[in-house]
Amino acid sequence: xxxxxxxxxxxxxxxxxxxxxxxxxxxxxxxxxxxxxxxxxxxxxxxxxxxxxxxxxxxxxxxxxxxxxxxxxxxxxxxxxxxxxxxxxxxxxxxxxxxxxxxxxxxxxxxxxxxxxxxxxxxxxxxxxxxxxxxxxxxxxxxxxxxxxxxxxxxxxxxxxxxxxxxxxxxxxxxxxxxxxxxxxxxxxxxxxxxxxxxxxxxxxxxxxxxxxxxxxxxxxxxxxxxxxxxxxxxxxxxxxxxxxxxxxxxxxxxxxxxxxxxxxxxxxxxxxxxxxxxxxxxxxxxxxxxxxxxxxxxxxxxxxxxxxxxxxxxxxxxxxxxxxxxxxxxxxxxxxxxxxxxxxxxxxxxxxxxxxxxxxxxx
Numbered sequence: 001x002x003x004x005x006x007x008x009x010x011x012x013x014x015x016x017x018x019x020x021x022x023x024x025x026x027x028x029x030x031x032x033x034x035x036x037x038x039x040x041x042x043x044x045x046x047x048x049x050x051x052x053x054x055x056x057x058x059x060x061x062x063x064x065x066x067x068x069x070x071x072x073x074x075x076x077x078x079x080x081x082x083x084x085x086x087x088x089x090x091x092x093x094x095x096x097x098x099x100x101x102x103x104x105x106x107x108x109x110x111x112x113x114x115x116x117x118x119x120x121x122x123x124x125x126x127x128x129x130x131x132x133x134x135x136x137x138x139x140x141x142x143x144x145x146x147x148x149x150x151x152x153x154x155x156x157x158x159x160x161x162x163x164x165x166x167x168x169x170x171x172x173x174x175x176x177x178x179x180x181x182x183x184x185x186x187x188x189x190x191x192x193x194x195x196x197x198x199x200x201x202x203x204x205x206x207x208x209x210x211x212x213x214x215x216x217x218x219x220x221x222x223x224x225x226x227x228x229x230x231x232x233x234x235x236x237x238x239x240x241x242x243x244x245x246x247x248x249x250x251x252x253x254x255x256x257x258x259x260x261x262x263x264x265x266x267x268x269x270x271x272x273x274x275x276x277x278x279x280x281x282x283x284x285x286x287x288x289x290x291x292x293x294x295x296x297x298x299x300x301x302x303x304x305x306x307x308x309x310x311x312x313x314x315x316x317x318x319x320x321x322x323x324x325x326x327x328x329x330x331x332x333x334x335x336x337x338x339x340x341x342x343x344x345x346x347x348x349x350x351x352x353x354x355x356x357x358x359x360x361x362x363x364x
Contacts, residue, residue, distance in 0.1 A: 006360045008039035013046040013338065015328050017309075017317050024048070026334040029360030033330055042362050043338045043355045049312075050327035051087025051108075051335040051358070052350070053319035054294050056210055056231045056282025059089065059110065060096025065124060065287050069096050078107040080292035081285075083364055085337040085353045088325055090282070092189065092210060092231075093152040095127055106363050109335075111323055113150035113189065114143035119168040122157045124287075133173045140177045144184035149324075151181045155190035155209075156197040164253040165194035165214075174204040189231075193261060195219070202228060210282070213237060213261040215268050220275045229278040229322065230269075234300035235293055236284035237265045270305030279306065280322060281315030295350035302347055309344045334360040 009026040025036040059077050062068050068077075078101055081089060088109045091098065093116035101107050116128035117139055123130070131139055143151045153174075159166035169177075181188045187207035192198055195214035202222050208229040209215070215223070215230070223230065240262035248255035273279050281298050285291040294315055301311040313319075317327045326332035338355040356364040 008036045009334070009357065009360070009362070010036070010039040010041040011043040011048060011336075011338065011357070012041075013043060013048045014342070015048045016050070016344070017313065017327075019344075022048075024328070026357065026360050029334060031328060031330060031332050031334050042357070046338040046340055046354055047342050048328060049085075049337050049339065049343060050317045050320055051337055051356075052085040052294050052315050053088045053090070053281070053323065053325075054081055054086045054283055054285065054291075054297075054315075055090045055280040055319050055323070056092045056233050056284055057081070057089050057291065058094050058284070058286025059091050059098045059101070059291075060094045061127075061286035063288060063290075065127070067096050067126075071100055074098055074101055075104065075107065077286070077291045078104075078110075080290065081294070082106075082108050082356065082358065083353075084292040084294050085350060085356060086292070086294050087335045087337070087356070087358050088320065088323065090150065090323060092150075092282070093128070094286070105359050106361070108358070109325070111148045111150065112146075113152040114147035116152050116154055116191070117143065118154035118157065122159070122168050123154045128154060133170055136169065136173050136177045137180045140180050140188075141184055144181045144186035147186060149186050151186050151188045153177070153188060153190040153201075153206075155192040155201055156194050157191075158247070158251060158254050160251075162253075163251040164257055165196070167197035167200065169200070171200040171203065174200050174206075178204045178206055194257060202226065211237065212272070213240075213265050213268060215272060217271065220268075220272050220277060223272065223277045224275040227278070229280060230272050231280050231282040232265070232269045232272075232301070232304075233282050233284040233297070234265065234269065234304065235297050236289060237262060239288065240265075266304040269301065273306050273310065278318070278322065279310075279314050280319045281311070295347070298350060299347050308347055312343055312347065312350075334358075
């Protein structure tokens, strides 16, 4: 949708990540360091942070997993993110076409990965496109063209035949599928909880791992060597004990695996960061997790061992750069959040945005 003419704005404060006090102006929706006569001063003396990023969420899923195609339902989820300071979302798979949101200039930017791709009966019913290995490459090409530069694979899930997590795709199929996505100009990410699916995914050249709770020291080293990113979704990992309890009667081996992965999850994140693996903040919001909890995820990354500034970067300027979005710089779209205190020193301040500017407009 279109809105009224973009205002000229003036802000001053400490600009992050540089940590330098600056005067900024916004004209035509973009940042400039050149004074703009007549601009309205909308913030003075705070800490100016590039808009937060939720690098793993699912727009269009209700708490019970139901699909929410209604525009107002989609808006409500996106507004919950925006009110938390999130101005960009990487939607890691949704059965709902959310492109109508692109017309709503008061909502965060959405970078989509299309639909989840899973083997038959190997993921949450109704959420993924389920297909045989022989059909994966062709469908990856379809999703690469439908998405915004990302494709989402389900790398592992419970195999009821063995009663535990197991890989979904043969190694040679993964290699061909990821090569096909790259040829289309898209990056590929994959859901994995366990360990067994990871070697083939990494060898095939995957760009990112979601959750990654099964990473070992050797695999972390391989990710660091390749530059493969991880989005740990620690907010979701907190549900692992509940997943284990729910499945224990039928699948005791699976329950044991999920408890072990939960117990080691913080150490895995710290090991990945220490090894130089790019780590980004994503909540897995949608379905059973409410939108708008990015501050919880950033704090969880810090609790797992990332320095506070690195955890903040994982949900702000570093994540934006990874997704091809600029920060607070000359000529960039004005997407920023202002805080009363320095969020590097107090991550709790992320719960209290003082002013939000999105696409050059003050929106909250």
